[in-house]
Amino acid sequence: MKKQVLVAGGGIGGLAAALGASRAGWDVRLYERAAAFSEVGAGVQIGPNVVRRLQAWGLQQALQAVAAFPSRLQVRNAVSGRELAVLPLGPTAVERYGAAYATIHRADLHGLLLQGVTQGTDAQLHLDHAIDRFADSGEVVTVRTSRGKEVEGDALIGADGLWSRTRTQLLCTMPPRVTGHLAYRALVPQQALPEALRTIQVTAWLGPRLHAVQYPVRRGELQNIVVIVQGPAPQDLENWDHAANAAGLDHALQGTCTTLQDLVRGVSDHAPAGWRLWPLCDRPPVRAADEMARGLVGLLGDAAHPMRPYLAQGAGMAIEDAAELQRALAMHDLEVPLRLTRYALNRWQRNARVQARSIRNGRIFHATGLVRWGRDGALRLLGERLLDVPWLYRGDGAGASAL
Known part of the structure; x- marks a missing residue:
């Protein structure tokens, strides 16, 4: 008789968990x-480490139909506009890591996972x-x-996000911490922008106490842009998506180069x-x-290890978690608690490393003074x-990276 797993949460992490557990025979x-089922419109970067997991689940064709595959990552100085460094992606990523580097609309990633669950498994999905x-x-x-119904299972997976009720009960933890960083984000049709402002690559703009990232999504038809600045967060943190005033963003970008300011104004004019506004919250790196x-x-996922977006791996770590969960749940000679322990033992240190590196990257991206000059010199x-981040994209513990 099959064992039954209950999954809390229907976001990217919850659907990935459902897919992995189903593939394990549960x-x-x-x-x-x-x-x-819905996802707020925003872009997601998924490195080769994540694309390989989607391929293993038979989702490569679905990914190919909706994602963009940038040819390179460019880093520029947000004040001078000068190019600092370039990382080849495209075929280079495939050759190095066995899979492409993709950029995708969050709703499209959610949709292809949902398709994988509904068309490829017998999972029962309960909305509301x-x-x-x-x-x-x-x-x-x-x-x-929430409807007062009691349900029994052989295991419970809390994939219910940053404000996870499962985590709160399991670990008796405090609420997530406010980072003091705010993300302005927008999606705009590329055709609505002047040709000079369109992009087929990932560009990161590094400035004092801020940075911006732009890249294509949805086969390149849309451009996703995120500008992260330092400042006080709105009071209503659980409702993470807030109306934001473009004038406030213009003010934050004073002193940056004309090209970046033109891009932001172009998005302001054409983004539907x-x-x-997204106030960033996280938790300290996992300790055990x-x-x-x-x-x-x-x-x-975020219920276990919410992280800052400075390594572009939040969704990726949730998908990696689900792949490891699949392997653990398939260990049918072990009792269920031992299977979940094996899952946690194989994931916590990698997640903690990504969390810590994300925090470090935020400091580097937003550096001021001599540290900023040193950063730019090292990049040049x-x-x-x-x-490049070999230890991350290979999925092992080797290598190191300053960014």
Whole structure:
């Protein structure tokens, strides 16, 4: 008889967990608080380490149909506009790491995972039906849903995001910490922009106390741009998507180069939804395996290790988690708590490393004074060696990178 796993959350992490658990031979019941599956419009970068996992799930064709595949990553000084360094992507990434580097609309990534679950598995998806609390007897885990229903399973995976109720009950942790960084983000049709402002690559602009990233999504038809600045967060942190005033962003970019300011004004003029504001929150890096699994309950993605976006690996680590969960749940000769322990042991150190590197990158990206000059000099001198991240893209512990 198949074992049954209950999954809290229907975002990218929850769907990836459902897909992985189903591939491991488990029955899956997923519970999502929202009344419909949807993802807020924003771009996501997925490195070769993540693309390989999607390929293993048979999603390469679906990815190819919706993603963009930039040929290179360019880093520029946000004040002077000068190019500092370039990392080849495209065929170079495939040759080095066995898979491409992709940029994708978050809703498209969510959609292809949803397609994988609904068309390739027997998972049951329950909308408007969140998991509010659980009880772990050691033999079964019993959850109570937002509709007052009690459901039993052999395991529970909390993939319910930054404000995870599963995590709160499992670890008795404090709320996420406010980073003091704010992300202005927008999506704009490339054809609506002057040709000089369109892009087929990833460009990162580094400036004092801010940086911007632009890249194509949805086969290159849309451009995603994110500008991250330092400042106080809105009070309503759980409602992460706030209306943002383009004038405030213009003010934050005073002193940056004309090219970057022209890009932001062009987006302001042509983005259908305008600029949205995202206050960044995270948690300290994971300290031990038991912060990702205890007993019959495991945590995955942002519920386990929310991270700053300065390594572009938030969604990627959730997908990697799900792939490792699949391997652990398929160990049918082990008791379920041992399977979840194996999952956590194989994931916590890598997640902690990515969290720590993301924090470090934020300091480097936003550096001022002599540190900023040193950063730019190192990029001009060492370029590709600093931008590449072999330990991350290979999925192993080797290598190092300053960015």
